[in-house]
Amino acid sequence: MAKEMVVLQGKPFSVDLQSMVSSTNYGWCLTALPQGIALFGMENVPTACGIAPVVQRFWFGAISATKEKVEIEFTLVKLTDMTPSKQKHVVVVTVIPSESEEFAKFSENDDAMVDAVCNAAMPYGLVLGTQDVAFKYGYPVDTSVKYGYPCGVQDATQCCEDACASQPVALKYGIPSPILKYGFPVDTGVKYGYPCGVQDASQCCEDACDSQPVALKYGIPSPTLKYGVPSPTLKYGFPNRSQNVSLIYGFRADTKNLPNK
């Protein structure tokens, strides 16, 4: 069944599709893109369940508003020889005009942002002799610390790759590495990565979730040691949008499961 989305013109949006690309090399590929929608790129996001499944996140930009609904089509493809499977996923998109100005995205409950954001007691201003002085009506300013939070602006065209490269926040707004485009491939960095966390139980592959109840049975294990579970960060999220690697309280939304058995 097609999923419907309403997006704002001029703003990025993403579609998450779950696959077992890491282990089976079957992955979702974008196979039809309507006029007015641009693909910014794709990234693979680890899920909670261990080595697989993986969330393939496709980033789009709504370039122009549409009068009618348009369809973005994805096909599950065997990447080894580019054989398409019968499994398709269609997202029906309505692009509505955005009347508001664009603002940097922020939530105090987005740990990735909060980690990157300075606190109120953060040093402000000049560090003598450490930089070329930039003048603010005569105030020399240490540009690296004054506003504190690099990469808070989620505009692919504006964000500087160098500065964003190390910032998890930057990935949200889609400056994906070109090699990830159209989703082939496996992000080896996450392939064997993360146990635990992102999906709701019904979407999770059984094997990987076997370890979950254990955590409950034995109380709350030390999150950094037991079963390799990473430090437990808040997760209240709109399921499975992995909008924040650490915050789950989530909404069950736009991740489609690939049958893996």
Place this chain on the structure above:
Amino acid sequence: MANIGYQPVTAVWEVTMGCNMRCGHCGSSCAGALPGQLSTEEALDLCDQIAELGLKWITLSGGEPLTRKDTPELVKRLSGNGVLVNMITNGWLLDKKMAQRLKENGISTVAISIDGIPEIHDKIRMKGAFEHARQAFDAMTELGIHTGAVTTITKQNIDILPELKEELIRMGVKTWQVQIGLPMGNLKKRPDWLLEPRQVRDIIDFCYNTAKEGRIRIYPADCIGYYTKKDLETRRISYGTNGYSLWDGCNAGVRGFGILHNGDILGCTSIRSKEFIEGNIRERKLREIWEDENAFVWRRHLTKDKLSGACKKCVYGSKCLGGCPNTRLTMKGSIYEENEYCAYNLSLKDMEAKYSKCDNAPALRDLAISLIPQENFQEASFALKRAQELDSENADTYRALGYSEFMCGNYEDCLAANDKALELNSNDTYSMGGRALALYRLGKTDEALQVMNEAVALSGGQDPNLLQDLRYMKSDIAAKAAAAR
């Protein structure tokens, strides 16, 4: 007890209230020097205390700082102590001789107030003011002193900013700060000069276009913003940084402070009524005042929940804390009022108006559920609140509203929405989880744990999200307890 949580970096020192001009917008209504002004000896001692406190730079202002005869001496003492010294002047007394003296005494930068093209500048200030400023720029440029211009924007000059920009570029000015004229001092008597809130957008557009041109570095002051991509991009360009960063709230009492002519210490020289004066250097040492845990409380203890209006519900509220407090104080009468001169505040008003006209609850819900993954939580909340008005018995609306309000940092609203969702479906573990987290954020730890445990139990321990959030809370509690020890 010493408060070591804050390290000041800079200060603004109004060395005198005496001024040789009578500007129509002067926030301090400066005229003659006021009684109680620090003597040279006291001021020099303060220069030493400023260095001892660890300030990196300071701005000497007024009044007109050069009407005070010993100002060059203060510059020398401060720079000799390793503090960079900047000055804001009207330029009238800044001839070649004075420029030379300031340079010899170690001045870092001199900014001259320029409020318009010659006719307008002279009208606002006094006849011949622009020509004197031009000559001052020439003198300093010749000596290699860094210079800048500062413009207070009112209805008197907002329309001629493009012309003023060309004039400044012609004069060789490299940096330009623009700030909003606020109703204090003389400007309070001229309400017709005050900008309308929506004109902030015009200022941001102007700054952005100017920054993109790259001919002069323009710096919107801290009263202009907040968080539009244009203002972030303007700052990125002008500061010459590669990445973006979000403004971190007013510096008053946190990273900087103000000094009045008589040695009064306060957070900001613009917020100067009695209740905001933290001490006087004639009575206590500067460090003692700064480190007093009862000082600057209005800023150091300011939290989003103390704000009102749209700021109280704003997704940025915990970050900007309402923006410039002086804007709120002068425009609305209290530092806790909402900031109507914030670009995002304007956007919130527009959103509210837009959604109030919608009457299709399912469509609003669909839109919101699309907006949430796009991390547009605030707009999603507006859509959902309207959907809730139209259809008050839809659990999906409350579930989504609970989450969007949580992400906006509005925990009471998150709690209310999840409570309503649970009224409609008492077995909804997702809403229970949201409720637990809202309680946790509100400081009701025990109740939060109880609710989350109930949610986990109700889900049969099969919902990893709930498990992780439960672990998160327990881990966070343990970390806080360890930190407290």
